[in-house]
Amino acid sequence: MKKTINIGLAGYGTVGKGVMSLLLSKNEDLSARAGAKLRIKRVCDKKFAAKDKADARRLSEQNKGYHGLLPESKVYTPDIEDIFNDPEIDIFVELIGGYQPAKRFILLALERGMDVVTANKNVLAKDFNELLAAAAKNKRRIYFEATAGAGIPIIAAINEGFCANEIYGLAGILNGTTNYILSEMSSGKAGFNESLKKAQKLGFAEADPTLDITGGDSASKLAILSSLIFKSHIKPSDIYTEGIEKIQPFDIKLGGELGYTIKLFTLMEKVKPEQGKASAKEGVAFQVVPAFIKSSHPLASVSGAFNAVYIKSDAAGEQMLYGPGAGSLPAASAVVSDIVYSARHIMEKSALHMPFFDLKKKPPRIADAREVESCFYLRFTAEDKPGVLARIADILADHGISVASVVQKDGFSPKAVPIVVLTHEARTGDLINAIGEIDKLKMVKEKTVYYRLLDI
Incomplete structure (x- = not known):
């Protein structure tokens, strides 16, 4: 019987270093859980090229104390082929990031008979079906706990813990960068640009944070x-996505005064068929949007770089999973968990045991974001004169939108004042149509700002 599971790790960055640290420092316990000795056979990164050989030598010296956990021969290499040409490698750990060549490496590892553990959300979200088909064809497995929520075991929870449930709603805060920025802005400590720079300095944001702040990472x-x-494969292109770059401190402050906190939410929710349409059927809307939530809700207290996922299910009810959404060890914790799972099933020779899912079901009807019903926060910037509010209210009423409350504040300029309206529940499409009409009025001086008021 096989007594050692050999691991090839590609990508020795922040997470890769965390994975090495956990595998080496906790090897005895992890190996006992896996049912075999876990050994790091190869670590590949471009930084181990000829000009950086000193780094590889330094690491080899540093890890000499881990007898039997690292082979005597070359461990640190700049050449990925050293992993793929090694017939002893059982598990390929992909921590390179990006789309290519990461996808090509994942497929090649499966072809070479290796299980794959990855933290690569970009490849998985785009090509889920292709990767699972390749794994099935080669009777191997793909594990991806670290792709969402870092150290929060949300993949295992959905895949196993909630297997007896229908999950009919999900609201998540899944990007540490944007949550840190909004937490800083909400505290009044800094504006958007200052908060972003601070997040980058602390390592919560990339040098190029575009995917984070535009919502692409969350999608x-x-x-x-x-x-x-x-x-079934839900693609990023099925998700209506907005970012946080247009959020203004005024709206955050006023929302707070009204009892709300703003977050960038990932939302999955059922949508009722539109009345009067015989052919309509229930759909599911997927959104990444900044939205207000009552400050008393547990999700409102998720601050800094922390993540959370709030799930609504038929049997287990409403539950929230919460934890660090960034950092070396939280993400590494999820990767190592997958390595142990993979090793265990290699030992058991249960090629089809994990994962417990396929993506062969018929997908739900993807509902347009305009079909979603919600209460809203609206901010109009209009002339300060009689009749303005009445005209705005008339247009809202014409589109079936009922006003719940109105707040008028001192303006940004002597010629215009902000008028904040909170609405009762309305269809998003009707609201957008009403705003389009209101913004054409001469008395309205700026484009209307609107956010959902989540009730979950």
Whole structure:
């Protein structure tokens, strides 16, 4: 019987170093859980090229104390072929990031008979079906706990813990960068640009934070979680996505005064068929949007770089998973968990045992974001004169939108004042149509700002 599971790790960055640290420092316990000795056979990164050989030598010296956990021969290499040409490698750990060549490496590892552990949300969200088909063809497995929520075991929870449930709603805060920025802005400590720079300095944000602040990173994570829930491939292109770059401190402050906190949410929710349409059927809307939530709700207290996922299910009810959404060890914890799972099933020779899902079910009807019903926060910037509010209210009423409350504040300029309206529940499409009409009025001086008021 096989007594050692050999691991090839590609990508020795922040997470890769965390994985090495956990595998080496906790090897005895992890190996006992896996049922075999876990050994790191190869570590590949471009930084181990000829000009950086000193780093590889330094690491080899540093890890000399881990007898039997690292081979005597070359461990640190700049050449990925050293992993793929090694017939002893059982598990390929992909921590390179990006789309290519990561996808090509994942497929090649499966072809070479290796299980794959990856933290790559971009490849998985886009090509879920292709990767699972390749794994099935080669009778191997792909593990991806670290792709969403870092150290939060949300993949395992959806895939196993909630297997007896229908999950009919999900609201998540799944990007540490944007949550840190909004937490800083909400505290009044800094504006958007200052908060972003601070996040970068602390390592919560990339040098190029575009995917984070525009919502693209959150959309990939929501696509993965939704694909598991519906057992069909939900793509990032199925998700209506907005970012946080246009959020102004005024709205955050006023929302706070009204009892709300703003977050960038990943949302999956059922949508009722529109009345009067005989052919209509229930759909599911997927969104990444900034939205207000009552400050008393548990999700409102998720601050800094922390993540959370709030799940609504038929049997287990409403539950929230919460934890660090960034950092070396939280993400590494999820990767190592997958390595142990993989090793265990290699030992058991249970090639089809994990994962418990496929993506062969018929996908739900993807509802347009305009079909979603919600209460809203609206901020109009209009002339300060009689009749303005009445005209705005008339247009809202014409589109079936009922006003719940109105707040008028001192303006940004002597010629215009902000008028904040909170609405009762309305269809998003009707609201957008009403705003389009209101923004054409001469008395309205700026484009109307609107956010959902989540009731979950």
